[in-house]
Amino acid sequence: MAARVTIPEIQRRKTEGRRITMLTAYDYPFARIVDDAGIDIILVGDSLGIVLQGHATTLPVTIDQMIYHTEMVSRAVKHALVIGDMPFMSFQISDDEAVRNAGRFLQEGGAAAVKLESSPSMLSRVAAIAAADIPVMAHLGLAPQSVHKMGGYKVQGRDAGGAQRLLDGAKRAEDAGAFALLIEGVPMAVARDITRAVSIPTIGIGAGAACDGQVIVLHDLLGLFDEFSPKFIKRYVNLREIISTAVTQYKDEVMNGQFPSEKESY
Numbered sequence: 440m441a442a443r444v445t446i447p448e449i450q451r452r453k454t455e456g457r458r459i460t461m462l463t464a465y466d467y468p469f470a471r472i473v474d475d476a477g478i479d480i481i482l483v484g485d486s487l488g489i490v491l492q493g494h495a496t497t498l499p500v501t502i503d504q505m506i507y508h509t510e511m512v513s514r515a516v517k518h519a520l521v522i523g524d525m526p527f528m529s530f531q532i533s534d535d536e537a538v539r540n541a542g543r544f545l546q547e548g549g550a551a552a553v554k555l556e557s558s559p560s561m562l563s564r565v566a567a568i569a570a571a572d573i574p575v576m577a578h579l580g581l582a583p584q585s586v587h588k589m590g591g592y593k594v595q596g597r598d599a600g601g602a603q604r605l606l607d608g609a610k611r612a613e614d615a616g617a618f619a620l621l622i623e624g625v626p627m628a629v630a631r632d633i634t635r636a637v638s639i640p641t642i643g644i645g646a647g648a649a650c651d652g653q654v655i656v657l658h659d660l661l662g663l664f665d666e667f668s669p670k671f672i673k674r675y676v677n678l679r680e681i682i683s684t685a686v687t688q689y690k691d692e693v694m695n696g697q698f699p700s701e702k703e704s705y
């Protein structure tokens with residue numbers, strides 16, 4: 440297995456023009472699979488509120504839940520950079536609380552960095568966390584924690600004013616000390632312009648191919664979550680169907696006495 444992925448390595452990729460791969464994972468078995476596949480960054484995303492916990496939004500997810508999942512993921516990972524996602528109300532109140540909670544991801548969760556949804560009013564949080572030597576990724580564009588303010592999960596930066604605000608926000612996040620940007624749900628031309636305008640790497644989700652790297656939610660890629668499916672998702676396998684077939688077969692074999700056979704008995 441290759442050496443551990445570091446923040447400087449991720450930043451070098453931009454200058455070298457080598458793409459960055461990132462996926463979410465929330466527990467030990469999936470984190471092992473993702474890590475063994477050689478993915479560069481594993482994000483313990485607050486998307487777990489939707490794909491694991493069954494909520495309609497990420498808003499109910501707590502800092503303690505995020506630390507619990509980050510710790511499981513960190514225990515599995517030998518290669519990837521692990522990033523913990525700061526949940527709603529873990530950083531909004533003050534810079535001090537943001538630093539304290541970011542620190543928990545490293546100290547208790549074993550992560551190497553944090554990510555937060557950084558609207559312009561949250562840039563001081565990025566600066567405060569970075570000043571505490573905690574690497575921080577700023578999340579721009581469609582910000583799921585702002586679902587009510589946005590009036591739904593809507594593509595951002597579609598008009599010239601919105602695109603300019605995103606570009607300004609990206610530059611300000613870089614100036615505040617973010618080591619990378621996550622750009623979600625913006626037109627590909629806007630993501631391309633941001634990627635060209637900043638010297639830190641950009642990781643896109645629903646932001647086109649011009650970003651320095653790509654991220655997707657693991658349960659979407661695997662076909663484990665089918666309750667809604669935005670245009671940017673590519674399902675590489677239908678695990679839900681495969682698991683359902685196996686579970687049904689087990690049920691049938693118990694019912695008709697085929698399982699356990701002598702082979703599975705002492």
Ligand code: KIV
Pocket residue numbers: 463482483484485486487524623644654655656
């Ligand atoms: O929580 C999450 O999984 C995210 C996605 C945008 C990758 O932030």
